Amino acid sequence: MKNILVIGSVGQIGSELTLELRKRYGNGNVVAGYRSTLPTGELLESGPAEVVDATNAQQIADVVKKYKIDTIYNLAAILSAVGESKPQVAWNIGIGGLMNCLEVAREYGCAVSTPSSIGAFGGGTPLDNTPQDTIMRPQTMYGVSKVAGELLSDYYFKRFGVDTRSVRYPGIISNVTLPGGGTTDYAVEIYYEAIKHKKFTCPLGAGTFLDMMYMPDAIEAAIDLMEADPSKLKHRNSFNVTAMSFDPEIIAAEIKKHIPGFEMTYNVDPMKQAIANSWPNSMDDSAARHEWGWNPKWNLRAMTEDMLKVIGEKHAKGLI
Incomplete structure (x- = not known):
């Protein structure tokens, strides 16, 4: 049975992903990590919740040790438009937070999922049927942090063997x-x-x-990729997915x-x-379909x- 930590559990994706993970793996096996906004309703009542600021490596490590976490979903991020008004904050959360997750994962043997985005693309990228592997020159701090995050996650997999996997979400x-x-x-x-x-x-x-993409498909993509047979993954960070x-x-x-x-x-x-x-x-998501069976329903x-x-x-x- 997996023991999972979701960092950013009260956000748009995290609030629904956490509940779906609890349905699949058991309420007590999925920790809702939050920074300042306390989870409410079912999110708070159905399972454990802990203060976990992605920029605080010690908080991440403490929760990983306490609950014997083996998988981290790191959803902490500042979105594109807001990130342009707060570029330093966007970088600190997007990359500083990811580095903390990867270091904790390296020490304690966790797998890590950190979503990327269509924001990773930019000038020079083919706009129609955008390939899985193509030029990535984003024009926002959000996008820059996503590209850096993909590369950093690949580095930790190749250098330290950390099981990192991610999808490039559309809207x-x-x-x-x-x-x-x-x-x-x-x-x-x-x-x-x-x-x-x-x-x-x-x-x-x-x-x-x-x-x-509709949220149910987004949740399915995140979980399915983490459940995929690693021997079939030619790409890891990060797969184009769209619906x-x-x-x-x-x-x-x-x-x-x-x-x-x-x-x-x-x-x-x-x-x-x-x-x-x-x-x-539009993006070409054939690599995800071929390597781990991605197939949107909505x-x-x-x-x-x-x-x-x-x-x-x-x-x-x-x-x-």
Whole structure:
């Protein structure tokens, strides 16, 4: 039975990943690590929780020893748009935190999962069907830290034998926890605004295609990769994964099928638009499909139906 630590357990991905890991491996075997915001509800009540700041190596080591941790999911990060206003903080958390995790993992024999992102791509990267192995010249501190994190994780695997594995996530869409300052966040916000106000002002321009993924697929990808047979992994850090690609017009049209009166206007955020323009329109995830069987289950139609249903129920109950 695995003993797992999730660092960043109250974040957009961490809050759902932690609960899914507990379902699979047992509530007592998955520790919810948090920095300052105490987990609430099921996340707090269903299993152990400990203060674990990724930038504090001793806190990580103490929890690893206390719970005999063998696998660390390190989700601590500052997202792209916020990272541009706080580049030093983004680097310290993204790389300083990762280095701490890797050093603790080296000492105590843990496997480490630290997600990368489409933000790792940039100038010179092919925008359509972006290859698994290609030029990576990101234009944001978030992206720079992701590229450095991929290389650092590969180094610890090759140099010290630490079992490091990661995926390059596209935009993640969730109906549970709101995102925190990412360039692809509009694809979450649009559903909430559609339910609450039947209108949305989009910060990205028409024709801005980006890869996206529904949270259930994102969780599945993270867990499946860590469960994969290591002998079949030619790549480790990091695998392209995606489920769909669309621009604002396409997602708005899908929402209108359910909310005919929905309207979308534009107020383009220059910084977010510049970041989005440097990211792929679509990624080639054939390496993940071939090496560990990646196969997303959600498309735009199914995701939109589920997002509107869940958010609609929350709105009716006065929860949003």
